[in-house]
Structure formats: C-alpha cells, structure tokens
Amino acid sequence: MEVLANGTYQLGVHIADVSHFVPLDSAMDLEARYRGTSVYFPDRVLPMLPEKVSNHLCSLNPGVDRLALSVIMHLSRTGEVLDYSFHKSVIHSKERMTYEDVQRLLDGNLALERRYEHVLPHIRNIARLAQIVQKRRNQRGAIDFDLPEPLLTYDESGLVSGITKSVRLFSHRIVEEFMILANEVVAGHLEENDIPGIYRVHEEPDPMKVEEFSEIVKGFGLKFEPRTAEPVEFQKFVASIEGRPEERMLSYLMLRSFKQAKYSEENIGHFGLSSDSYTHFTSPIRRYPDLVVHRILKAAMARRSQPALSVAQLEAIASESSERERLADQAERELFDWKKMLLMEQHLGDTFEAIIIAVWRDGFVVELIDYFIEGFVPVADIPDDYYQLDQSSHALIGRRSKQRFRLGDRLTVQIARVDKLLRRAYFVPLLARKRSSR
Numbered sequence: 001m002e003v004l005a006n007g008t009y010q011l012g013v014h015i016a017d018v019s020h021f022v023p024l025d026s027a028m029d030l031e032a033r034y035r036g037t038s039v040y041f042p043d044r045v046l047p048m049l050p051e052k053v054s055n056h057l058c059s060l061n062p063g064v065d066r067l068a069l070s071v072i073m074h075l076s077r078t079g080e081v082l083d084y085s086f087h088k089s090v091i092h093s094k095e096r097m098t099y100e101d102v103q104r105l106l107d108g109n110l111a112l113e114r115r116y117e118h119v120l121p122h123i124r125n126i127a128r129l130a131q132i133v134q135k136r137r138n139q140r141g142a143i144d145f146d147l148p149e150p151l152l153t154y155d156e157s158g159l160v161s162g163i164t165k166s167v168r169l170f171s172h173r174i175v176e177e178f179m180i181l182a183n184e185v186v187a188g189h190l191e192e193n194d195i196p197g198i199y200r201v202h203e204e205p206d207p208m209k210v211e212e213f214s215e216i217v218k219g220f221g222l223k224f225e226p227r228t229a230e231p232v233e234f235q236k237f238v239a240s241i242e243g244r245p246e247e248r249m250l251s252y253l254m255l256r257s258f259k260q261a262k263y264s265e266e267n268i269g270h271f272g273l274s275s276d277s278y279t280h281f282t283s284p285i286r287r288y289p290d291l292v293v294h295r296i297l298k299a300a301m302a303r304r305s306q307p308a309l310s311v312a313q314l315e316a317i318a319s320e321s322s323e324r325e326r327l328a329d330q331a332e333r334e335l336f337d338w339k340k341m342l343l344m345e346q347h348l349g350d351t352f353e354a355i356i357i358a359v360w361r362d363g364f365v366v367e368l369i370d371y372f373i374e375g376f377v378p379v380a381d382i383p384d385d386y387y388q389l390d391q392s393s394h395a396l397i398g399r400r401s402k403q404r405f406r407l408g409d410r411l412t413v414q415i416a417r418v419d420k421l422l423r424r425a426y427f428v429p430l431l432a433r434k435r436s437s438r
Contacts, residue, residue: 001125011073017067018291019295021057037287037325040332060093066091068091073181105120140274141235143238150336161343186279186281187199187281190277191277202273204229207229209258231273246408288317296309341424351413351414352412357374362378375413377429
C-alpha cells in the first residue's frame with residue numbers, strides 16, 4: 001500500500017496464483033472440484049488441494065518469490081475505488097506476521113516496534129486505510145455481526161478440556177476489509193464487461209421470517225420495524241443492541257432469519273454486505289469457486305475470444321460448490337458438537353448460567369453463557385407443575401405456579417445427561433435461581 005502525493009491511496013491485494021499449478025480438468029482439478037472446499041475440524045484440516053500445492057508452491061512464505069494474481073486499486077481519501085487493474089505477478093514477501101503481533105504493534109508495543117521497524121510505517125498506513133474502507137462499507141449499510149467464535153482447548157493427553165472465546169482483533173479486520181474490497185472489484189469487473197462468472201450472492205430475507213423476528217424483539221421492549229428490506233435497517237438494529245445482555249441471542253436469531261449465501265452464475269447482489277456485486281476471489285487454495293474466478297479473470301486479461309467456462313458449466317460448478325459448502329459446514333458443526341458433548345460428559349451434575357434461546361411446546365433450548373454450548377430442557381423434566389406454551393410471549397407457563405420460562409430469560413441449569421450419538425445435552429432448571437434479563 002502506498003499513500004500518493006495527492007493524499008489518495010494505491011492498494012495491492014496479491015493472491016497466490018493457484019490456477020498456474022492446477023490445470024483445468026486435470027486430476028488435481030477434478031478432485032478439488034469434487035471437494036469444493038477445505039474442511040476445518042477443531043484439531044485438523046482436510047485440505048481441498050494437496051499439501052505440496054497449498055503449503056509450499058502457493059504459500060506466500062517470506063523471503064521467496066511466489067506467483068500471484070494481483071488487484072491494484074486506486075482509492076480516494078474516503079475509500080472509493082477510483083480505478084483498478086489486474087496483473088499476473090511475482091511477489092516477494094518481507095515478513096510473516098501473526099495477527100496478534102500486528103495488533104500489538106498498532107497498540108504501541110515497544111519491543112515489537114524495534115523488531116519490525118522496517119515495516120512499521122507500512123502497517124500503520126494500511127491500518128488507517130482499513131478504517132477508511134470499513135467506515136465507507138458501514139455507511140452503505142453492511143451488516144457486521146461482531147460475535148465471538150468458540151475455540152476448544154485440549155489437555156496434554158489430547159482430550160477436550162474447555163472452551164474459550166476467539167478474539168476478533170482490528171488486525172483481523174484489516175485483512176477482512178481488503179479481501180472484501182478485492183472481491184467486489186473483481187465481481188464488478190466481470191459484470192460490467194459481461195464476462196460469465198461465479199458470484200457469491202445473498203438474497204433478501206423472507207418477509208415472514210423478518211416479521212417473526214420483529215415479534216420476538218417486541219418481547220424485549222425493543223423495536224424493529226424495518227420500513228424497507230434494506231441492509232441498513234438491520235445494521236441500525238445490531239448497533240442498537242450492542243452491549244445489551246441479549247445482544248448475542250438477538251444477533252443469532254437475526255442471522256437465522258436470513259437466507260443462506262450461495263454461489264450463482266447470476267448476480268443478484270449480496271444483502272448482508274450491502275453489495276451490488278460480490279464474488280469469492282481471495283482464497284483459491286481452500287475454495288473451488290475462487291479458483292474458477294481466477295481462471296475466468298486470467299482468460300479475460302489475455303483477451304481470449306472464448307470465455308474460460310460456459311454459462312452451463314458455471315451453473316453446475318456454482319450448484320456443486322454451494323452444496324459442498326453446506327456439507328462441509330455440517331461436518332464441521334457435527335464434529336464440534338460431538339467434542340462439546342465429550343466436555344459436558346465430564347461435568348454431569350454441574351451447574352451453569354444459561355440463557356433461553358428457543359421455546360417450544362415440549363421444552364426450551366438454552367445456551368450456556370460463555371461456553372457456546374446448547375442444550376435442551378424437556379418440559380417433562382421440570383418438576384411440580386404442568387407447563388403450556390404461550391406463543392404470544394414466547395414462554396412456557398406453569399398452570400399452577402405461573403412460573404415462566406421466556407425467550408431471553410437467564411437461569412441456572414444443571415447437566416442431567418448427555419447423548420453423544422445425537423450430540424445433545426439435557427439440562428434441568430434450578431427454579432429458585434431463574435431470573436429475567438429483561
């Protein structure tokens with residue numbers, strides 16, 4: 001990144017040129033297409049491509065030359081893309097740095113400032129530009145769920161010992177902002193030049209789902225009545241609940257009201273990012289659609305008369321890749337849930353603070369606060385009363401005691417049993433400790 005004399009910026013995003021090493025329709029390409037994506041389990045990765053390609057030939061290691069596909073963007077002082085160009089390039093990385101070290105540098109760690117003094121001015125400049133780009137994206141209405149992700153911890157013997165929160169640093173955001181920007185520039189180029197491509201699309205949410213979410217929000221004394229199905233309406237609500245006890249739960253429920261993003265040969269925009277054109281270009285090592293987009297872009301750069309792939313081929317790849325992504329997500333989730341049940345099995349009889357995140361006729365679902373573990377409280381296991389569902393208040397109400405278990409209530413629960421096969425933990429509430437978060 002370079003700050004130009006007139007105060008504008010030149011930003012280069014350089015992505016490993018995986019397509020150079022993975023020819024179209026080769027055995028390696030067909031296997032990558034079949035896999036669709038790398039799969040990330042808690043303790044291992046099933047890569048889309050062989051290790052020699054992903055960790056060596058295409059890994060941007062410091063001190064060595066690597067082939068890349070580069071997006072060079074000229075940005076205004078406010079982060080608007082004024083111009084761009086694409087290049088086949090060779091890059092020579094100076095340093096391989098962790099997100100934690102970059103964050104400590106930005107926070108003023110003197111020891112690291114001395115260690116990285118040769119790149120420190122550059123890091124500070126890219127951090128300033130990332131803030132500008134982020135502000136511009138927020139102004140157009142992009143929705144940002146800043147929710148921590150769970151990480152499993154293991155003991156010396158390799159057994160699950162606990163769960164911690166991942167920390168999202170501003171150094172992570174720097175990379176995120178520039179990757180999103182590069183993806184948008186590539187998508188816009190394909191669309192503006194009528195080049196058949198693969199887009200990452202996210203449809204508007206179903207109005208019925210939005211209405212259901214609005215009704216839930218009312219139960220918390222909050223208001224969410226979007227006048228239009230515009231991302232900015234959702235963004236404003238997310239900002240309004242920041243720091244509230246129910247922030248995580250309501251953000252989670254809002255996400256569930258959205259449709260799932262997918263790949264498509266037809267561009268319909270990306271609702272969550274509030275983007276007219278979006279694709280996946282920046283991770284060809286671990287996502288097959290990115291590899292395809294690289295081939296499409298290189299063919300366009302070479303001014304070939306025929307597109308790299310036909311629309312019918314792109315439609316098939318988009319459908320396959322969307323399905324593979326869903327299967328990978330499911331596999332990751334199932335193994336993660338199973339490992340969480342192994343942890344819960346070690347704590348049978350223990351008590352935890354929880355929040356109710358769903359209420360049904362036969363019981364309610366809780367999430368253990370700070371543990372990211374969901375479990376079920378069967379209504380049949382709640383002693384001394386008969387509970388009925390009041391749909392209007394999203395609550396189970398005791399017929400005799402009038403005891404209520406409402407969506408969003410916080411309570412203390414005890415682990416009663418664990419079903420590892422179904423990956424489900426069962427809890428019983430300690431009634432004397434229940435309290436409302438409203």
